Amino acid sequence: KAGVTQTPRYLIKTRGQQVTLSCSPISGHRSVSWYQQTPGQGLQFLFEYFSETQRNKGNFPGRFSGRQFSNSRSEMNVSTLELGDSALYLCASSLLGLAASETQYFGPGTRLLVL
């Protein structure tokens, strides 16, 4: 069974631009969660989608948004990029999501650099 895949793996953008990241969960998984990892703040929860609905959201500004498609693939969008948005963005998938007590399977991440 293929693991969680994320595209692109690396991305360079300039301040003010917007970016869209993609995550394909493990086949059959209906939950996708997104996380931001930076050296200063560590790993922080962005949001979770389950069956195309956002089920939970972390403490990030509205510039960070996401969506999930009927095939469970998810996209995350960041608008008006700031230097501080440079980070490794990770997604994780699971069958039932964070509402259940189950293992989260992480993708390799997308490394975003904002210049």
Add this chain to the structure above:
Amino acid sequence: KQEVTQIPAALSVPEGENLVLNCSFTDSAIYNLQWFRQDPGKGLTSLLLIQSSQREQTSGRLNASLDKSSGRSTLYIAASQPGDSATYLCACRGDSSYKLIFGSGTRLLVRP
């Protein structure tokens, strides 16, 4: 607000040594606690998940314990190997919060 702390931030040990990584959390009302491993520049790999009703979980050379009342979890690695070198992260999911709160991790180096 849940806060998760991991001590030490970094650890260097010779191969073959048994070691313990620590994780503490401020709110004991957790639903579960998970331990992950992260290799440089990579995603996370789940190692062990402990339900709030459990005291410990074991997988191979790894053993994780959970003491909710004291707000602590430990990850025990037996007979460490250079391949165990990575950053180890713990994460809690609260009883009423459907999100994982991560610690800052312990960077482990196992020297040959």
